[in-house]
Amino acid sequence: MDPHRKGDLTEALVIAEFKRRAIPIATSVGDNERWDVLAETETGAILRVQIKTGWIENGTIRLVGTTVHTNSTGNVRKRYHGDVDVFVVYCHENETMYLVEEREFGTQIRLRVDEPAIRHKNINWAEEYEFDERWPPDLDTNARTLQTTDPTTVAGVDALESAGAPVWRDVRGTSKRNVVTVVDGRPYRVRIESGFLREGRIKVHPDETDTDCYVVYCDDLDDCDDVAAVYAIAREEVAETFSLRMDEPERIRANTKLATDYAFATNWPPA
Incomplete structure (x- = not known):
């Protein structure tokens, strides 16, 4: 053979x-x-x-x-x-x-x-x-577990595990923010990123683009009971930088991304 x-x-x-x-x-x-x-x-x-x-x-x-x-x-x-x-x-x-x-x-x-x-x-x-x-x-x-106190990584991993997704370190590199889970029976790469609240938007500047999706944690929203602090967005939906709007604008453009549409609780795994 x-x-x-x-x-x-x-x-x-x-x-x-x-x-x-x-x-x-x-x-x-x-x-x-x-x-x-x-x-x-x-x-x-x-x-x-x-x-x-x-x-x-x-x-x-x-x-x-x-x-x-x-x-x-x-x-x-x-x-x-x-x-x-x-x-x-x-x-x-x-x-x-x-x-x-x-x-x-x-x-x-x-x-x-x-x-x-x-x-x-x-x-x-x-x-x-x-x-x-x-x-x-x-x-x-x-050696591959997430031994870290980084609040962004902890929040992202907590969100994944609360959704029943197994999480382990990605073997690609040393960053603890590169993790792997499983979606539909296949490995799914996740990059956990920090988001910063600026002028009504959660702004994100990813350090990693070789991923399947981003899980974004915004520390500024962590104490807000009625607003999500963790979001999930597929890689193909974003450019090198992106932002999520907290308030609906008067005019919604084709590239407008409303934060409510990407809240982790309702958007995992991202389509």
């Missing part, structure tokens, strides 16, 4: 196995992420999963933990270091799924299926890596 087709088959089989076990997952839109799916454990931890095809070679299942791309100098291999949490490996020869943590090996690992001629103490026995024996993995995911 063509390697690309086999890879697609492996991914389809693993996703089916996740669903059969009732493990919530979300897939990436496009091929921009180094993980294939996000999987949620029973405790609510979100793990980045890279799905790999394993094959039996000399009595072992070989897993290669690198990607290959070509540049002017030839083929270049790159590790997944820090970009995924676990590898889920499916071996077609024995129809078995395995789980290996990214931190457990370097560029490759072999899981022994057959008894070797000579036993060594560092043998990785395949049966010890079978998926159901290791799920969920005991990983410290605190």
Whole structure:
């Protein structure tokens, strides 16, 4: 079978196995992420999963933990270091799924299926890596949690979580205001921004445009019981800067955005 087709088959089989076990997952839109799916454990931890095809070679299942791309100098291999949490490996020869943590090996690992001629103490026995024996993995995911007291981030995350949306750090960068949630079963990038009340408008100057939507928190409105302080707006609806009008003007233009139309409570997820 063509390697690309086999890879697609492996991914389809693993996703089916996740669903059969009732493990919530979300897939990436496009091929921009180094993980294939996000999987949620029973405790609510979100793990980045890279799905790999394993094959039996000399009595072992070989897993290669690198990607290959070509540049002017030839083929270049790159590790997944820090970009995924676990590898889920499916071996077609024995129809078995395995789980290996990214931190457990370097560029490759072999899981022994057959008894070797000579036993060594560092043998990785395949049966010890079978998926159901290791799920969920005991990983410290605190590195990607939102450890922050920034009021804008806290308000945005609180709004998302109050809507029942899981929230975790976006692996794109270091800013805690880039977060990821799930909408319709797919990862959804959110940029949390501060809004400032000026001349009857909530004005926003985003620092990030590579996102699916903005969640805007206006501290000036936080103590107003009858006015929302958090708003949600889709990325495609705005330019590099934008504002939300608090009061309806005498004349509404095509680009007028009334804050009441974008209140988070009634506009999540943004259309």
